[in-house]
Each structure stands twice: as structure tokens, then as C-alpha cells.
Amino acid sequence: MASSSARPARRRTTAAVGTVLSLTAACALGQLAVQPALAAGSSASTPTVTAFTDGFEDQTGTTPSGRWNTTVRDCSGTGTATVDSSKAHSGTKSIKVDGKTGYCNHAFVGTTLSGGGALYVRFWVNHTTALPTGHVAFAAMQDSSDNNKDLRMGGQNQALQWNRESDDATLPAQSPVGVSMSKPLPTNTWSCLEFGVDSGHLTTWLNGTVVDGLVEDGVSTQDIDNQWIQSRPGWNPTLQNLRLGWESYSDGSDTLWFDDIAVSSSKIGC
Numbered sequence: 001m002a003s004s005s006a007r008p009a010r011r012r013t014t015a016a017v018g019t020v021l022s023l024t025a026a027c028a029l030g031q032l033a034v035q036p037a038l039a040a041g042s043s044a045s046t047p048t049v050t051a052f053t054d055g056f057e058d059q060t061g062t063t064p065s066g067r068w069n070t071t072v073r074d075c076s077g078t079g080t081a082t083v084d085s086s087k088a089h090s091g092t093k094s095i096k097v098d099g100k101t102g103y104c105n106h107a108f109v110g111t112t113l114s115g116g117g118a119l120y121v122r123f124w125v126n127h128t129t130a131l132p133t134g135h136v137a138f139a140a141m142q143d144s145s146d147n148n149k150d151l152r153m154g155g156q157n158q159a160l161q162w163n164r165e166s167d168d169a170t171l172p173a174q175s176p177v178g179v180s181m182s183k184p185l186p187t188n189t190w191s192c193l194e195f196g197v198d199s200g201h202l203t204t205w206l207n208g209t210v211v212d213g214l215v216e217d218g219v220s221t222q223d224i225d226n227q228w229i230q231s232r233p234g235w236n237p238t239l240q241n242l243r244l245g246w247e248s249y250s251d252g253s254d255t256l257w258f259d260d261i262a263v264s265s266s267k268i269g270c
């Protein structure tokens with residue numbers, strides 16, 4: 001594994017560069033006229049995601065209800081997502097996902113996101129089976145800035161990864177070095193996963209610690225975010241929903257529980 005000390009200040013030196021790049025991108029897109037208006041406007045014009053926390057304790061049946069649905073895209077099969085009382089991170093209830101091999105056997109519990117702006121999502125997950133070699137996702141969000149394709153969080157090569165459905169870019173790159181910069185998702189214990197998507201940058205924390213391989217900071221780093229940025233310069237998702245569950249693109253089944261979901265416009269913590 002590469003020493004993390006090799007790039008200790010990578011994320012701390014890029015804010016000004018990111019601003020310049022954003023303005024440059026805005027110019028390139030002919031949007032410069034919008035920028036002064038936003039800068040001069042009140043903070044009321046700043047989009048803010050509608051925040052919530054949910055531990056599923058108010059669910060009364062096995063079918064997720066309220067803000068949650070189990071709709072899946074394209075096709076459906078044998079996977080299930082149900083309210084469950086056999087495991088819980090807090091209280092007595094959680095969502096259990098019986099995730100099966102094969103795309104059409106996908107199952108999710110999903111909810112609409114509204115408000116826009118910076119998005120932070122924190123959830124607790126407990127699963128039975130180590131992440132497989134094949135590509136899987138356990139979270140997906142539809143991106144209306146990317147033809148409604150999904151931004152996916154999951155795993156490949158037995159470690160956590162991000163994947164962009166539209167171009168199949170991964171974060172980190174699936175090179176040995178890239179994979180080593182990520183982490184496995186521990187089994188049979190509750191893990192706290194959090195990510196923040198803000199102004200086209202992405203940060204991920206596992207149990208409160210940043211995972212270096214799961215950071216897109218706008219500055220290309222070999223084996224981490226180089227191909228993610230090169231493939232889609234100016235990537236800045238507008239995420240319309242949050243779905244937690246299981247989707248397997250080659251092989252790999254798993255049983256997962258999700259609990260204590262939080263959505264916010266700022267860092268949440270475990």
C-alpha cells in the first residue's frame with residue numbers, strides 16, 4: 001500500500017484551484033452571466049438539500065413505507081428489501097436487503113432527494129458476505145445532470161468503490177495501487193459510511209475516517225481520481241434520489257441491513 005504521507009496535503013491545497021476551475025468551466029459553458037447574480041444574491045438562492053434522519057422505527061409493516069419505496073429500474077427479480085427486526089443499529093428495526101446475483105435481481109429501498117446543493121449522506125450498514133471481486137453496488141443515486149444515470153457506491157476487487165453508470169468510470173481506478181487505497185467493508189458488524197458530494201467533489205468516510213481512494217478532489221491523482229476526472233471534466237452531479245440495497249453486475253450476492261440514515265447539507269458524522 002502506498003504511504004498516505006506521499007500526498008498528505010492533497011485535499012487541503014485545492015480549494016482555490018477548484019474555484020478557478022469552476023469559473024473556467026462556467027465560462028466554457030456560457031454561464032458566466034449567472035455567476036455575478038449568484039454572488040450578489042442573498043443566501044436564500046443557495047440550494048439546500050432537505051435534510052432528514054430515519055432509523056425505520058416508525059415502520060409498521062414489512063414493506064417500506066412513508067418516504068421509502070422499493071421501486072427498481074428496468075427489470076426486477078428475486079432480490080428483496082424489507083423492514084426487519086432481526087438486526088438494528090438503533091431501536092429494533094432496520095431495512096434488510098436480500099441481494100442476489102444478476103442485475104435484474106436488484107433490490108433497493110429508495111427515497112427522493114430534494115433541494116439540491118451540497119449533499120452529505122450517512123448510513124450504517126451490516127452485511128454477511130465480503131465484497132466480491134465482481135462489481136456490485138449497495139447505494140445508487142440518479143443524477144439528472146448525467147442523463148439520469150446512476151452514481152453508484154459499492155465494491156469491486158473486494159474493496160469499496162464508486163462507479164459512474166454513464167461512462168463506467170470508477171473511483172479509485174481498479175489498478176492494484178488504486179484498490180489498495182480503498183478499504184473492504186467489514187462483515188457482521190455495523191459500519192458507518194458517509195459521503196459528501198459538493199461542487200463536483202466527492203469525499204467518503206468509513207467509521208469516521210476518510211478513505212483516500214474514495215476521494216475526488218478535482219486534482220487528478222494517478223490510481224485514484226485521474227480517469228474519473230479525465231473522462232468527465234466538470235462532473236457535478238445533481239442527485240435526485242437515494243437508494244440503498246444491492247445491485248450485482250456479474251456475480252456476488254449478499255445480505256445487508258441498513259439503519260440510521262441521515263441526509264444533510266453538511267458533514268454529519270457517525
Ligand SMILES: [Ca+2]
Binds near residue numbers: 056089
Ligand atoms: Ca432502527
